[in-house]
Amino acid sequence: MAHVSVRDVGFAYDERPVLRRISFDLQAGEFVGIVGPNGSGKSTLIDLVDGLLKPASGEVLVNGKPTVKYKRRDMAREVALVPQHFDLDFDLAVREVVEMGAYCRGKDTAVSGDPAATLERLGVGELVDRRFTELSGGEKQLVVLAQALMQQAQLLLLDEPASALDVSHQLRLFDLLKQLNADGLTVLCILHDLNLAIHYFDKLLVLSDGEVAAYGPPDEVLRPEIVEAVYGLRAYLHHHAGRTYLTFSPRPRGDRLGRVHVVCGGGTGAGLMRELVDAGYDVSAGVLNALDTDEETGRDLGLHMAVEAPFSPVGDEADAENRELMKRADLVIVAAVPVSHGNARNIAAAVEAAAAGSPVWAAEGVLADDFAGVTGDLAPAGVRFFADDAAVLAELRQRGSLHSADHQTADGLESGGSEAGAGSAHEAPATPEDTTV
Amino acid sequence: MTRLGRTSVWPGIALAAALLLVCLVLSLVLGPAPLSLSQLWHFVTSGPVPGNLANAIFWQIRMPRVLLACLVGAELAVAGVILQDLFLNPLTDPYVTGVSSGAALGATIGIVLHWSGLPWTTMLALVGGLATLGIVWMAARRRGRIDIFVLLLAGVTISYLASAMVTVLMIQGNQDMRAIVYWLMGSFSGRGWAEVEIALVAVPFMIVPLFFTREMDIMLQGEKRALELGVEVERTKRLLLVTAGVLTAIAVSVCGIIGFVGLVVPHIVRLVVGPSHRSLLPVSLLAGAALLGIADLLSRTVIAPNEIPVGVVTTFVGAPLFVYLLRRGRRA
Numbered sequence: 001m002a003h004v005s006v007r008d009v010g011f012a013y014d015e016r017p018v019l020r021r022i023s024f025d026l027q028a029g030e031f032v033g034i035v036g037p038n039g040s041g042k043s044t045l046i047d048l049v050d051g052l053l054k055p056a057s058g059e060v061l062v063n064g065k066p067t068v069k070y071k072r073r074d075m076a077r078e079v080a081l082v083p084q085h086f087d088l089d090f091d092l093a094v095r096e097v098v099e100m101g102a103y104c105r106g107k108d109t110a111v112s113g114d115p116a117a118t119l120e121r122l123g124v125g126e127l128v129d130r131r132f133t134e135l136s137g138g139e140k141q142l143v144v145l146a147q148a149l150m151q152q153a154q155l156l157l158l159d160e161p162a163s164a165l166d167v168s169h170q171l172r173l174f175d176l177l178k179q180l181n182a183d184g185l186t187v188l189c190i191l192h193d194l195n196l197a198i199h200y201f202d203k204l205l206v207l208s209d210g211e212v213a214a215y216g217p218p219d220e221v222l223r224p225e226i227v228e229a230v231y232g233l234r235a236y237l238h239h240h241a242g243r244t245y246l247t248f249s250p251r252p253r254g255d256r257l258g259r260v261h262v263v264c265g266g267g268t269g270a271g272l273m274r275e276l277v278d279a280g281y282d283v284s285a286g287v288l289n290a291l292d293t294d295e296e297t298g299r300d301l302g303l304h305m306a307v308e309a310p311f312s313p314v315g316d317e318a319d320a321e322n323r324e325l326m327k328r329a330d331l332v333i334v335a336a337v338p339v340s341h342g343n344a345r346n347i348a349a350a351v352e353a354a355a356a357g358s359p360v361w362a363a364e365g366v367l368a369d370d371f372a373g374v375t376g377d378l379a380p381a382g383v384r385f386f387a388d389d390a391a392v393l394a395e396l397r398q399r400g401s402l403h404s405a406d407h408q409t410a411d412g413l414e415s416g417g418s419e420a421g422a423g424s425a426h427e428a429p430a431t432p433e434d435t436t437v
Numbered sequence: 438m439t440r441l442g443r444t445s446v447w448p449g450i451a452l453a454a455a456l457l458l459v460c461l462v463l464s465l466v467l468g469p470a471p472l473s474l475s476q477l478w479h480f481v482t483s484g485p486v487p488g489n490l491a492n493a494i495f496w497q498i499r500m501p502r503v504l505l506a507c508l509v510g511a512e513l514a515v516a517g518v519i520l521q522d523l524f525l526n527p528l529t530d531p532y533v534t535g536v537s538s539g540a541a542l543g544a545t546i547g548i549v550l551h552w553s554g555l556p557w558t559t560m561l562a563l564v565g566g567l568a569t570l571g572i573v574w575m576a577a578r579r580r581g582r583i584d585i586f587v588l589l590l591a592g593v594t595i596s597y598l599a600s601a602m603v604t605v606l607m608i609q610g611n612q613d614m615r616a617i618v619y620w621l622m623g624s625f626s627g628r629g630w631a632e633v634e635i636a637l638v639a640v641p642f643m644i645v646p647l648f649f650t651r652e653m654d655i656m657l658q659g660e661k662r663a664l665e666l667g668v669e670v671e672r673t674k675r676l677l678l679v680t681a682g683v684l685t686a687i688a689v690s691v692c693g694i695i696g697f698v699g700l701v702v703p704h705i706v707r708l709v710v711g712p713s714h715r716s717l718l719p720v721s722l723l724a725g726a727a728l729l730g731i732a733d734l735l736s737r738t739v740i741a742p743n744e745i746p747v748g749v750v751t752t753f754v755g756a757p758l759f760v761y762l763l764r765r766g767r768r769a
Contacts, residue, residue: 052664076667083662089525090657090712100655104667151666 001064003028003155003186004049008058011044018044019210022058026188028154031181033197034190035222036207037231042190043084045207046157049188051075062155076104080148084159084190086140088132094119094143097132101150118146122176138169145176156180158189162196174200194246198222206230222246234277236300249278257281258402261329263346267293268365269335272389277301279396284329286322287314287346313342322346326353330402333392334378336365344372354381361386361395446719449710453723457507460730464503467734469741470494501630505691506733506747507726508636509625510698512688514706514725515643517699518718519681522653523674524585530700531685534588534678535595539569540689542599542606545617549610556631558620559690563635566686569595574678582671583678585660622746623693625733632691639687642680643722649673650714657712697751698729701759708762728755 002025011019019041026032034042047053048060051067060067062078070078080101088097098115105113116128124142127135135143141161148156158177162170174196181187191197197204198218206214206221208230214221227235227246234249260276262269262285269285270293276283286306288295298305306322308314314322326332326349334350337343347366351374354360360383367375379385386392466472470491472480485496516531524533531537543565547558573595577588603621607614646653652673656663663670685699702725703717710716732750739745 050665052661072664072669073667076665081665083665086658086662088658090707092654092657092712096654096713100651100658100666103651103655147666 002026002061003030003063004188005061005064006045006049006058007061009048009055009060010057011041011048011053012056013044017210019048022210022212024205024212024215026155026186028186029181029184031178031187031200031202032189032205033201033203033218034188034205034207035192035194035197036213040207040230041210042207043159046081046159046188046190049155050079050081050157052081073104076151076153078153079155079157080151080153082141082145082148082156082158082161084161084163086144090133092132094127094130094132094135097143098128098146098150101147104151113150113152115146115150118149119143121149122146123172137164138166141165141169141173145173149180154184155186155188158187160190160192162191162193170196194222194227198244198246219244236302238300249274257400258330259284259328260402261285261326261332262335263332263337263350264294264335265289265292265337265343265346267297268337269294270297272333272335272392273297273301273303275389275393276396277303279393281396281402284325286325287318287343314345319345319349323349323352326350326358329358332358332360334360334362334366334383335389336363336368338369338371339366339375340371344374347372347374347378350383351377351381354378354383360384361392363388363392446710446716449716449720450723453720453727457723457727457730460727460734461503461507464506464730464734465495465499467738468499497629501633502625502628502733503730505628505633505636506625507730508633508639509688509692509695510702510725510727510729510732511643511722512636512639512684512725513695513699513729514702514721515646515718516681516684516688517725518703518706518714518721519646519653519677520699521703522657522714523677523681524589525657525659526589527704528700529589530696531681531688532596532694532696532699533592534682534685535569535573535592535599536566536682536685537689537694538596538599538603539572540566540686541621541694542602543568544620544690544693545603545606548613548616548620549606559632559635562690563686565599566689567683569599570679570682570686583674585674588678619746620693623695623748624736624744624746625692626737626744628692636687636691639684642683642687645680646677646714647718649677650718653677653714653718654712692747695729695748695751697748697755698725698732701755702728705755705759705762 004026006022006024009019009022010017022045034045036042044053048055048067049062051060051062051070054068062070062075067075095115098118102113116125119125119128122142122145124139127139127143132140132143141164145161162173165173177187177189178200189201201218203216204214204218204221205212206226213230214226224235224237224246236247236249238245238247257280259282262273262276262283264272264285265288273283273285273294274297283301284304285294285298287308288298288305289308289312290310295305295307304325306318306325308318332350332353334347339347350360350362360381362378362383362385364385364387366378386395462474462477466474466477472495480492480495483492486492513531520531520533521527521529540562543561543563544558547561550557573588573591574583576591577583577585579587603617607617610617652663652668655666655668656670656673660670703721706717706721706724710720729747729751732754733747735754736745736747736750
């Protein structure tokens with residue numbers, strides 16, 4: 001029998017539906033996190049499991065018995081809840097506050113446990129004789145957790161217990177929860193930090209707009225495409241130091257401003273690529289060696305790249321693909337990459353692109369570390385130089401979309417740029433030092 | 438063994454009881470005809486003796502008046518504790534529920550009607566107070582639960598309504614205006630055993646909340662948290678609201694509206710013994726009795742043979758004490 005069984009539950013505040021068709025089981029001893037955007041119904045779901053709210057349809061079973069059939073005291077013996085907001089304006093001792101948790105256990109002190117020992121279990125035994133109002137936010141959170149533990153319930157529900165805590169208290173809290181779980185408690189915890197969710201929880205329930213979007217192990221349910229659909233942003237999965245991390249960018253895919261090809265390597269283009277992606281450009285890069293920092297970043301960002309084998313000079317195949325990517329791009333940017341014979345063909349490709357009339361921008365730093373003597377061709381080909389990445393991005397911000405500007409440059413036409421916004425229609429072409437070669 | 442660390446409630450209760458005893462003795466001894474302690478002992482042990490004037494003054498006038506003052510003080514203090522904690526609002530006093538204004542309206546009707554035969558003013562005040570409690574209760578009921586916020590608003594609204602009606606009646610019954618004003622100010626002057634008997638009805642209502650101190654402690658964290666911890670919040674809330682309402686209605690019906698006791702006694706006691714109800718309720722009960730006993734003593738002795746309205750005295754005694762304790766801070 002499942003510890004908690006939520007069966008086709010629907011719930012609405014007044015006429016506004018909050019949860020629809022929620023079904024999932026929680027087995028005894030599981031450690032499950034609930035994630036989802038604000039307003040997706042997480043707290044409501046927790047309140048339904050604790051029987052504080054009655055489902056409008058379906059039912060919630062705790063230990064096989066519908067929550068609506070529990071008396072409050074009996075429910076408190078089965079389910080303990082750590083609320084999101086907790087404060088107390090009255091000057092009670094910590095001991096008194098913690099002991100309130102034993103209310104559901106009646107006068108039998110042997111069962112209800114000892115406030116001092118419970119605080120000790122959480123590593124804050126010294127708080128027992130303090131005044132509750134004098135505690136810091138993190139200490140209060142632990143006292144409330146101690147209060148909930150005094151209920152001696154087998155199921156622990158937590159509503160964003162870490163939201164008011166600094167990073168060290170957050171980790172300490174989740175380690176404690178993990179320990180309580182190892183001691184036999186079933187834990188169901190709402191949290192916002194998806195990276196903490198990945199690291200700590202056995203299973204995650206993803207709520208989206210009142211429905212279960214996914215339920216399963218973190219690496220199955222926190223795939224970028226699911227996170228993107230649920231949160232309406234872009235998510236990237238990174239692997240670093242043996243762990244998996246998600247990073248996010250605000251804008252959803254599909255809002256394209258144009259194609260930009262970046263020539264970089266050794267980490268000189270990583271920041272630029274991320275910024276360009278976040279700004280809404282379709283970004284490609286090349287030629288990069290596999291396992292190069294920029295290549296890894298590009299892979300995490302899901303970029304189209306021309307890639308060469310590790311530690312190898314650019315070969316014919318990669319060079320051809322790189323030139324193809326440049327041809328399709330509305331703008332080519334050469335980062336401040338050190339140039340050697342290994343990657344000199346990338347510079348040559350950029351020079352050819354500029355000579356053929358494509359807009360090509362370059363960071364001045366590329367001239368500094370040139371061991372192949374090829375960057376001197378950039379300026380005569382009509383490449384425009386910028387001081388650094390920030391200057392490049394500032395210029396791009398001013399232009400916005402690249403689509404119409406390029407056509408004007410290539411064709412020398414003032415008309416025809418109708419698809420772009422009014423702001424960019426009269427902008428200068430992408431290459432100020434016009435193609436004279 | 439787990440209770441070892443808990444602060445005992447008994448020192449606070451013993452202290453408050455001693456204070457009340459001193460107040461009782463002083464109130465019974467002092468007055469227009471002062472008694473010695475041995476005389477007091479003699480009167481108390483011998484009981485009412487017909488034909489003895491001093492004995493008659495003691496048993497027919499002073500004793501019921503002192504008892505009534507102490508009973509009303511206890512009732513208002515307990516009602517104040519309950520309502521401040523239910524509303525989670527320190528500015529609450531027993532009169533916010535509108536019960537006192539309803540009682541005032543009932544009393545005013547009693548005064549203008551000039552009925553005789555029964556203590557009609559008191560009876561109608563009681564009816565007015567309880568009826569108001571009922572109306573406010575109905576207004577605050579939503580989907581089977583009592584909304585404390587709506588109850589507060591409804592109480593204040595009914596208060597204004599009842600006060601407006603009292604004003605109209607005062608203007609209509611011009612010759613009764615003085616009686617009405619004096620009743621509204623609150624006084625124990627001329628009250629006797631009949632009023633004491635009514636006030637004694639409130640004793641069970643003072644005892645009941647003592648069995649709900651744990652629930653009341655937990656409800657300081659808000660209704661939702663109390664539910665989470667296993668308290669049947671609606672049931673407890675109803676019981677406490679009715680208790681506080683009945684206590685207020687009874688207190689107001691026998692002596693009019695005496696301010697400051699229900700507001701300030703719970704605060705003073707909270708500053709001294711803390712907010713835990715195991716101490717707060719019994720100590721407030723005793724302290725409320727003591728404060729109003731002393732206040733009535735002062736009201737009838739300071740400018741004897743004239744009286745200062747007792748509500749004025751409670752304010753004069755309570756306000757400086759309250760400010761002193763606030764500044765000193767708890768356990769500073």
